[in-house]
Each structure stands twice: as C-alpha cells, then as structure tokens.
Amino acid sequence: MSRLLDGKVAIVTGAGHGIGRGHALELAKHGASVLVNDLGTEVDGTGSGRDADATVALITDRGGVAVANYGDVGSERDTKEMVDQAVETFGRLDIVVNNAGIVRDRVVWKMTPEDFDLVMRVHLRGSWLMTHFAAIHWRSIAQKAEGPVRGRIVNTTSGAGLVGNFGQSNYATAKAAIAGLTLTTSLELYSIGVTVNAIGPGGLTRLSATIPGFDAAIEPDELGDDEYHPLDPAGSSPVVAWLASDEAQHVTGQVIRVLRDRIYLMEGWTEAVEVASGERRWDATKLGTVFATDIFKTRAPGLRA
Numbered sequence: 001m002s003r004l005l006d007g008k009v010a011i012v013t014g015a016g017h018g019i020g021r022g023h024a025l026e027l028a029k030h031g032a033s034v035l036v037n038d039l040g041t042e043v044d045g046t047g048s049g050r051d052a053d054a055t056v057a058l059i060t061d062r063g064g065v066a067v068a069n070y071g072d073v074g075s076e077r078d079t080k081e082m083v084d085q086a087v088e089t090f091g092r093l094d095i096v097v098n099n100a101g102i103v104r105d106r107v108v109w110k111m112t113p114e115d116f117d118l119v120m121r122v123h124l125r126g127s128w129l130m131t132h133f134a135a136i137h138w139r140s141i142a143q144k145a146e147g148p149v150r151g152r153i154v155n156t157t158s159g160a161g162l163v164g165n166f167g168q169s170n171y172a173t174a175k176a177a178i179a180g181l182t183l184t185t186s187l188e189l190y191s192i193g194v195t196v197n198a199i200g201p202g203g204l205t206r207l208s209a210t211i212p213g214f215d216a217a218i219e220p221d222e223l224g225d226d227e228y229h230p231l232d233p234a235g236s237s238p239v240v241a242w243l244a245s246d247e248a249q250h251v252t253g254q255v256i257r258v259l260r261d262r263i264y265l266m267e268g269w270t271e272a273v274e275v276a277s278g279e280r281r282w283d284a285t286k287l288g289t290v291f292a293t294d295i296f297k298t299r300a301p302g303l304r305a
C-alpha cells in the first residue's frame with residue numbers, strides 16, 4: 001500500500017523533543033526518510049546534546065528510516081551541512097520543517113539584548129538559513145530540468161507572533177517575522193514548484209511548561225496510537241504531513257493554526273477600516289478629530305471592554 005510520503009526525504013529541525021519529535025514520527029509513518037536535527041539545548045538555548053538520537057531510535061524501532069544531525073539552525077555552516085547530509089544520505093531533499101525553538105521570556109524592560117538576539121537567531125535566522133540553502137538546492141534541480149520540484153517548507157509560527165503575548169517581545173517578534181518570511185518566500189519559490197506555509201501548533205512541551213499555569217510536558221510517543229489528548233504535542237503533525245505531500249501543491253503562503261481539534265486559516269494584515277480620506281496632505285493639528293473615533297478605544301489594550 002502506498003503511503004502519503006513514500007520516497008520523500010525530510011529535514012525536521014528541533015526534532016529531539018516535543019512538537020518536532022511529533023512531526024518527525026508522523027512524516028516517517030507516512031513513508032518519508034527523516035533527517036532528525038536537534039542541537040540538544042535547554043529550553044533557554046543553553047547547552048547542547050545528542051537529543052536527536054532518541055527520536056531516530058523511535059523511528060527506526062517502528063520500521064522507519066532516520067538519521068541524526070546535531071547542528072545549530074542559527075549557524076550558516078551547520079544549516080548548509082544539513083541540506084548536504086540529507087542529499088548525500090538519502091539521495092534527495094523534498095521537505096523542510098522549520099520547528100526548532102527556544103524561549104527567554106521577560107517583560108521588555110527586563111529583557112536583555114542577548115535574550116532578544118538568541119531567540120531571533122534560533123527562530124528567525126534559523127528558518128531563513130534553512131529556507132536559503134534548501135532553495136539553492138531546489139533551484140539548481142529546477143534549472144537542470146531534472147523533473148518537477150515538489151519542494152515543501154513548513155515554518156512554525158505561534159499565537160504570540162500573530163496576536164501578541166505579554167512577556168514575549170523577542171519570541172513574538174521572531175514568530176511574526178516568520179509569517180512574513182512565509183509570505184515572501186512562497187511568492188519567490190512557487191514558480192519552481194516549492195510551497196511554503198506556516199503552522200501555529202500547540203501542545204504540552206518543555207517550552208510551554210515554562211509558562212505559569214501550563215501542565216508538565218508530555219512527549220508525543222508517551223501517548224498510545226489511538227489515544228487523544230487535546231494538547232498532544234503531535235496534534236498538528238498530520239497537518240504538517242499533508243502540507244508536505246504532493247496533494248498540497250495548491251496550498252502555499254498560508255498561516256494555519258492547529259489547536260486542539262480545530263484547524264484555523266489565519267488572515268493577515270488587511271485594510272480593515274478606512275478612517276479618513278480626501279486630503280492630499282494631512283494636517284497633524286487636525287488629525288485629532290480623525291482619530292477620535294471609538295474604533296481606537298476598543299482596540300487599545302487596557303481600554304478593551
């Protein structure tokens with residue numbers, strides 16, 4: 001019986017734990033060979049280890065094909081090597097899932113520039129670097145006309161980036177930028193057959209366990225095959241597997257949140273309400289009347305009903 005991703009080769013970054021582990025297991029279940037990347041850091045990005053090995057062992061124990069990579073997604077050299085390793089080991093590359101992530105939450109007046117830079121480095125630079133090297137690879141194949149490229153990039157954004165979250169000015173900025181990266185690279189890559197989408201997942205992981213009020217982390221493999229948990233870290237993994245498949249060629253440039261048993265298509269910035277028109281040059285001293293409308297009162301945090 002043919003499976004959704006038979007013959008495909010995928011890279012999943014940050015797949016040693018949590019949501020990334022769920023994606024790697026799901027892609028392998030549908031027939032993909034998986035390069036399981038993980039730097040093996042703590043949740044705040046410190047340290048390193050061989051956490052990818054546990055996910056590789058789970059995949060191979062279940063009859064799948066996987067290889068470990070311990071690189072840093074923020075490193076130009078490591079990300080290039082990841083693409084090279086996938087192609088050298090498995091002969092091709094079809095799917096990149098940019099999932100690796102850390103948090104360093106603090107209100108903006110307490111956050112250090114280092115907290116900002118490291119979170120941006122892992123989430124945003126990491127997603128850009130992987131996209132950059134995968135795009136170079138796929139473009140060279142398209143130019144040699146070795147057949148249609150059906151490349152797939154699935155980025156990872158978050159509610160924090162899409163609607164804001166207190167204490168996460170670094171993380172939310174990176175996650176919002178990842179939505180922008182998705183929109184632009186989907187435009188740039190579609191003509192060579194590559195789709196780029198972003199998912200906003202949810203789940204009880206080491207990362208969510210840092211937020212007060214969230215339950216302890218569970219790893220996706222701790223749940224039985226048919227066991228449903230609304231905050232299973234692998235809850236969004238079937239959507240990632242489908243977006244990675246040939247069936248999804250018509251879906252690109254989308255931001256899709258997968259929360260509990262719901263799939264939401266996010267809408268981006270739009271010109272929602274025209275608040276004024278007609279002046280060729282606005283007079284700052286008269287704009288107070290334009291902005292006196294109640295719309296702004298209902299939108300300001302703290303003034304919201």
Ligand SMILES: NC(=O)c1ccc[n+]([C@@H]2O[C@H](COP(=O)([O-])OP(=O)(O)OC[C@H]3O[C@@H](n4cnc5c(N)ncnc54)[C@H](O)[C@@H]3O)[C@@H](O)[C@H]2O)c1
Nearest residue numbers: 014017018019039040041072073100101158202203205207
């Ligand atoms: N957990 C949630 O509810 C939630 C919600 C929205 C978005 N996300 C996003 O999902 C993704 C996965 O998070 P998670 O909750 O599974 O956390 P997690 O801590 O369980 O997994 C993240 C993995 O990324 C790895 N990693 C960190 N820095 C890396 C680097 N520089 N290079 C390679 N690997 C690195 C870590 O070692 C870890 O294994 C993140 O992008 C996160 O922002 C999570």
